[in-house]
Amino acid sequence: MKDLRGVSSEFLRSLWYKNEPVCVLCSEGDGPICPICTENYLHPELGRCLGCGKLIPIDLLQCQDCEAGKGPKQLDKVVAWGHYYGGLKEFIQNVKFNAHPNYIGQIIKPFSEWAISQLPAVDGVVAVPMHATKLGERGFNQAEVIASALHWELGLPILQGVKRIETRVSQVLLSRKERLQNLRGVFAVPNPEDYSGRSVWLVDDVTTTGATLEAVAEVLRGSGVRTIYGLCLAAGREKKLVPSSE
Amino acid sequence: MLFFLTINKNGIVSYFPHLERDKQGSDVSLLTTPLPLAVIEEIQDQLHRRKLLDMWNFGKNKNTKLEIIRLLNDICGDTLHFSWEQIQANTLSHQGRFEEEVKDEIGVRFNQIVLGRQISIRDFRGLARELKILEERVIELAHRNVVQGKAQWVPSVKQHGRGWQCQRCGQEDVEEWPSLYGTAATCRGCQSIGVSTSLDVLYRDQRLLIESPREVIFLPHWDLTEAQRLASVQVLNYIQEASEGRALLWAACGAGKTEVCFPSAAWALKQGKSVLFAAPRQDVIYDIMPRLKRDFPKYPLQVLTGESSVKFQSGGLVLATTHQVLRFWRAFDIIFMDEMDAFPYQGSKALDWGLEHALRQGGKILYLTATPSPEGLKLVKQGKMRLIQLPARHHRKPLPIPVWLKSAYSLEPNCNGCTEEVVLQIRTLRREGPVLVFVPKISWVGSWIKSLRQYFPDWKVDGSYSSDLGRAQKIKRLIRGEFDLFVSTTILERGVTLPGIQVVVLGADHSIFDERALVQMAGRVGRTQECPGGGVIYISKQISPAMKTAVRWIKDQNRRAMELGLLDQQEGRRNLERSQRSL
Numbered sequence: 001m002k003d004l005r006g007v008s009s010e011f012l013r014s015l016w017y018k019n020e021p022v023c024v025l026c027s028e029g030d031g032p033i034c035p036i037c038t039e040n041y042l043h044p045e046l047g048r049c050l051g052c053g054k055l056i057p058i059d060l061l062q063c064q065d066c067e068a069g070k071g072p073k074q075l076d077k078v079v080a081w082g083h084y085y086g087g088l089k090e091f092i093q094n095v096k097f098n099a100h101p102n103y104i105g106q107i108i109k110p111f112s113e114w115a116i117s118q119l120p121a122v123d124g125v126v127a128v129p130m131h132a133t134k135l136g137e138r139g140f141n142q143a144e145v146i147a148s149a150l151h152w153e154l155g156l157p158i159l160q161g162v163k164r165i166e167t168r169v170s171q172v173l174l175s176r177k178e179r180l181q182n183l184r185g186v187f188a189v190p191n192p193e194d195y196s197g198r199s200v201w202l203v204d205d206v207t208t209t210g211a212t213l214e215a216v217a218e219v220l221r222g223s224g225v226r227t228i229y230g231l232c233l234a235a236g237r238e239k240k241l242v243p244s245s246e
Numbered sequence: 247m248l249f250f251l252t253i254n255k256n257g258i259v260s261y262f263p264h265l266e267r268d269k270q271g272s273d274v275s276l277l278t279t280p281l282p283l284a285v286i287e288e289i290q291d292q293l294h295r296r297k298l299l300d301m302w303n304f305g306k307n308k309n310t311k312l313e314i315i316r317l318l319n320d321i322c323g324d325t326l327h328f329s330w331e332q333i334q335a336n337t338l339s340h341q342g343r344f345e346e347e348v349k350d351e352i353g354v355r356f357n358q359i360v361l362g363r364q365i366s367i368r369d370f371r372g373l374a375r376e377l378k379i380l381e382e383r384v385i386e387l388a389h390r391n392v393v394q395g396k397a398q399w400v401p402s403v404k405q406h407g408r409g410w411q412c413q414r415c416g417q418e419d420v421e422e423w424p425s426l427y428g429t430a431a432t433c434r435g436c437q438s439i440g441v442s443t444s445l446d447v448l449y450r451d452q453r454l455l456i457e458s459p460r461e462v463i464f465l466p467h468w469d470l471t472e473a474q475r476l477a478s479v480q481v482l483n484y485i486q487e488a489s490e491g492r493a494l495l496w497a498a499c500g501a502g503k504t505e506v507c508f509p510s511a512a513w514a515l516k517q518g519k520s521v522l523f524a525a526p527r528q529d530v531i532y533d534i535m536p537r538l539k540r541d542f543p544k545y546p547l548q549v550l551t552g553e554s555s556v557k558f559q560s561g562g563l564v565l566a567t568t569h570q571v572l573r574f575w576r577a578f579d580i581i582f583m584d585e586m587d588a589f590p591y592q593g594s595k596a597l598d599w600g601l602e603h604a605l606r607q608g609g610k611i612l613y614l615t616a617t618p619s620p621e622g623l624k625l626v627k628q629g630k631m632r633l634i635q636l637p638a639r640h641h642r643k644p645l646p647i648p649v650w651l652k653s654a655y656s657l658e659p660n661c662n663g664c665t666e667e668v669v670l671q672i673r674t675l676r677r678e679g680p681v682l683v684f685v686p687k688i689s690w691v692g693s694w695i696k697s698l699r700q701y702f703p704d705w706k707v708d709g710s711y712s713s714d715l716g717r718a719q720k721i722k723r724l725i726r727g728e729f730d731l732f733v734s735t736t737i738l739e740r741g742v743t744l745p746g747i748q749v750v751v752l753g754a755d756h757s758i759f760d761e762r763a764l765v766q767m768a769g770r771v772g773r774t775q776e777c778p779g780g781g782v783i784y785i786s787k788q789i790s791p792a793m794k795t796a797v798r799w800i801k802d803q804n805r806r807a808m809e810l811g812l813l814d815q816q817e818g819r820r821n822l823e824r825s826q827r828s829l
Contacts, residue, residue: 098441099432101423136248136280139425139445 024106025087032110041088042081046237048118052210053078053230055237063238065209070176072214074221075202075228079118080235081111084206088234092205096138101145108146111233112153119201119229124159125150128204128216129187131164146233147203159200162216163188176209183215192223199227207232247367247385247447248280249399251289252333257310259293261286263385275311276331281318282445284401285427289317321428348387352379356387358560362455362520362577364414364448366402368440369573373558388449396453402446403431414442414572416599435596439552439569450575454606456562459518466508466541473812477636478506485510485580485610490632492611492625497636498645498803499616499769500743504534506636507582507612508541511563515545519579520562524571524601526591528553529741530584531567538565572600579609586613586622587762588740616740616769617762617799638807642814643778645800646771648764650754650793651785657753659693668785669701672750675781676705676730679746683733684767686756688713694733694752702731709733739766746777754784754793764796 021031029036038044047058051066051073065071072078082088095103127147135141151158165188174182189195200220207213213230220228249261252274260274261283293313315328348354355377365373365388374384391397403412403420410420410431417435424430425445433442442448470478477495484493497503504523511521523538525531528551535549546561550570564578568591583591583601591597605611612634613622625631639645651671657663675681685694688711695709706729710717717737724732725744732738736758749771754764764784771780784793807813 098437099423099430099443099445100421102421135426137445139282139427139430139443140423 021106024103025091032106037087041083041086041234042114043083043237048079048235049238050077051075052213053080053207053232053235055080055083055235057238065176072210072217072230074214074217075210075230077119078207078210078213078230078232079115080207080232081114082234083237084208084234085237092142092233095145096142096205099139101140101142104142104145104149107233108149108153112150115150115201115231116154119231120199121154122156122199122201122227122229124157124198125201125203125231126159126162126216126220128202128212129162129164142205143203146205150201150203156201159194159198161189161191161194162219163190176211179209179211180214183211187216187219189219189223194223195220196224198225199229200225201229201231203231205233207235247283249283249286249447250280251277251286251314253310253314259286259290259310259314263389274333276333277314278329278331279326282401282427283399283447284404284444285318285321287401288321288405289314292317322426323428325426348390352377352383353387356384357391359558360388360391360397360449360451361453361457361560362574363451364573364575365451366414366440366442366448367446369557370449376556376558391451392449397449397451399447400450401444402442402448403433403444405444410444412436412442412596413448414600415596416603417596436569436572439572452576455520455564455577456518459516460545460562462512462515462545463543464508464512464541465543466505468505470505471502471638471640471642471812473636473638473807473810474502474506474640476810476812477503477634478509480634481506481612482510482513484612484632484634485514488610488632490630491609492613492630493632493634494618494622494626495612495614495634495636496618497614497616498639498807499766500773501616501636501639503614503616503636504537504582504584507614508538510612511580511582512542514580515542515563518562520577520606521564522571522574522578522581522604523563523565523584524568524581525584526568526588526597527585527741528567530588531565533741534584535565538563568594568597568601571597571604574604576603576606578605581605581609581611582614583611584614585740586615587617587619592619617765619762635803635806637803637810638812639773639778641775641778642812643772644804644807644813646768646780646782647800647804648751648768648782648784648793648797650789651783653785653787656787657690657785659690663752664694664697664701671783671785672698672731673702675748675750675783678780679748679777680724680727680729680744681731681748681750682724682738682744682770683709683731684739684749684751685733685735686753686758688735690752691733691735698731698733705730707731707733710737711735712737736763736767738770739763740769742770743773744770745774746780747771748780749782751782751784751786753786755786755788755790757790759790759792761792761795761799764792765799768796768800 023029023031023034023037025033025037025041033042043055045058046055047060049056049063049066051062051071054063056063094100125147127141127143130141147158150156164186202213202216204213207230217228247263249263252260254274293310311330318328348357370384371381374381388397392399400413402414403410406418409418411418412433412435415433415436417433419434420431421434422429422431431444436442481495495503495506514521523534531551538547542563545563548559548561548564550564550566552567552569581601626633653663655662655665672681683694685691691709691711695707699707708720708729709732710720712735723729747770749767751767768782771782772778
């Protein structure tokens with residue numbers, strides 16, 4: 001009886017008041033992303049490096065690495081929603097390491113709206129594949145979860161078929177050059193005809209040097225993909241050009 | 247962590263951690279894709295059911311293999327591909343190694359540490375770091391215990407009826423998500439001590455915490471008061487003989503309830519029984535720690551809180567926060583649960599479940615509190631829980647009884663609640679000692695500090711609340727007696743002893759103050775030998791039922807203490823007179 005009363009009062013409350021969601025990143029401000037977190041992590045005032053998606057001053061086109069020709073070359077454009085730092089970093093790590101793939105659903109609306117404002121519509125979305133061993137342990141691939149959420153939100157088809165072949169050392173401790181080396185020959189497209197002449201969004205959770213995106217983009221190009229846009233939840237931020245006030 | 251599924255010649259399905267793939271025992275078929283334990287158990291379960299249905303299939307290895315693949319496709323969909331591999335006996339150089347006892351130093355140390363524990367894979371990673379060995383080695387040592395029947399692997403979250411249940415905290419509130427292996431679930435109940443999902447496993451050690459009794463030196467550093475001695479005898483009697491599995495020690499605030507349990511703990515340890523002192527909050531743990539160390543010299547004490555740097559210790563006497571108790575499984579004969587009515591334990595099913603499951607079968611729990619919960623009192627009434635009372639403080643003076651001051655105005659900020667009458671009462675109290683003013687909400691703190699500073703320009707007036715960054719510093723100064731008046735939310739409700747303190751509760755009829763909070767706040771007064779008395783004033787527009795109950799509880803304690811002759815006669819009589827005048 002007590003339970004019933006609880007349920008009914010909750011029901012009445014939901015009828016009378018709008019259930020205001022709180023900010024996904026800080027659990028304090030108004031949701032889904034509060035103005036303070038938008039300012040701290042999403043940086044709408046900053047530009048994105050065309051080559052690798054890194055956050056850069058708005059008047060530049062590329063980060064220093066990409067300018068020097070060290071960045072990815074197979075992608076037409078890369079964009080990252082926010083800075084891989086603080087609340088956004090915690091959110092992504094919580095999704096990956098604490099088994100909360102559902103949390104992607106909480107940010108997908110603002111993320112997909114932002115994505116479609118930055119990138120042209122395409123024939124489909126491709127998720128960066130994860131290696132079988134890691135996938136087996138975790139039970140899900142966060143890039144696929146993001147891709148599938150984008151599919152539901154924007155109606156873009158999911159393109160499958162990119163495979164990851166070998167286990168590699170995790171990218172985290174490697175240098176830029178080592179990262180590119182480390183990924184050579186890791187990805188493959190068994191049925192290239194599915195991709196020929198298409199345009200795609202290539203989706204991953206985080207990008208730092210763009211090496212993983214580049215490696216997948218390479219095999220996509222080889223399969224005849226016409227246009228490839230990289231899309232990530234978060235990326236690094238150009239160090240040297242940050243205003244000195246920080 | 248994943249496991250490899252195997253079938254032997256007799257069609258028996260078994261499994262082992264993927265790391266140990268090349269070290270397996272006999273001639274078996276192996277499924278090349280490793281699986282979560284929950285999936286393997288599901289298959290074992292289904293096969294068992296089908297076997298019962300169709301005895302003809304029994305023992306036909308080939309059919310079982312097909313059957314397993316079919317079942318796996320049902321569970322996991324078409325995301326995974328499965329195939330079998332035959333492992334030949336001659337490729338196995340390590341045959342039988344899991345049956346052997348470990349003798350090396352690390353192995354022996356590992357086995358001391360894991361006794362009675364419930365350990366997640368993430369915890370094992372931490373253990374590997376502490377022991378400075380590889381994670382693989384830790385898993386191997388753990389699996390060896392499983393093979394030898396000393397421990398068990400269980401899925402961290404398991405299907406339970408139509409839903410799920412976390413095997414670490416017992417909660418059924420989970421988040422479901424589509425995984426590579428069909429629907430998976432993540433527990434929402436015990437996230438704070440690490441993730442728990444249906445793809446993970448827990449290691450449950452089934453051995454006793456104490457392998458053999460060891461010498462116990464019990465040197466109590468202070469004499470129990472008459473009241474404590476009486477309670478202590480009853481506690482020992484309960485621990486030794488009673489048939490009830492649960493008992494409640496209802497003590498007056500500041501009566502020294504923890505020490506009352508020490509003689510019983512000493513007796514139990516001497517018997518080779520394992521003892522846990524648990525409390526919901528770290529500050530209580532750090533308060534008890536030096537007292538246990540002092541009275542049980544040389545006996546190894548495990549102290550476990552979220553902040554302890556060494557998570558894995560050994561020994562049969564454990565002092566832990568209720569969250570850390572989730573890392574034990576049927577390990578303790580006796581549990582002393584301090585402050586059972588305090589956050590976060592009060593109302594947390596997960597922590598309650600953890601406590602129940604940390605207890606061995608036939609073990610006993612003694613709950614210690616100054617303010618029992620309605621559920622606890624109900625169990626006492628029903629005769630399911632024994633009640634032991636400790637009604638008097640060590641100085642043989644009665645508990646101060648709160649008086650009520652009716653306020654004509656609301657005491658909320660900016661409602662003219664700070665009247666001449668309130669100011670006068672506070673001024674009078676200050677003559678006895680520094681005044682601690684409790685308010686029900688954080689938003690009241692600032693404005694009351696402001697109002698009171700205006701009335702008492704020469705006084706040192708400050709205040710604090712949970713999210714105040716300067717909290718620890720201010721409380722230190724408060725304990726040193728540096729403030730005349732201190733405004734606080736319920737953060738100072740329990741656990742602190744402030745010599746000479748006087749208490750005012752503003753808005754005592756506010757719904758946030760239940761009888762327990764009201765008793766605890768009043769219980770800050772008169773705790774020391776030097777200042778055994780003092781005043782408590784509840785100020786509010788109305789008298790709430792909680793205020794009535796609180797005063798009744800305090801009076802009951804005093805009356806009982808009087809009856810037992812635990813109060814000084816004169817004080818007792820004066821107290822009785824006073825109690826007739828109050829609420």
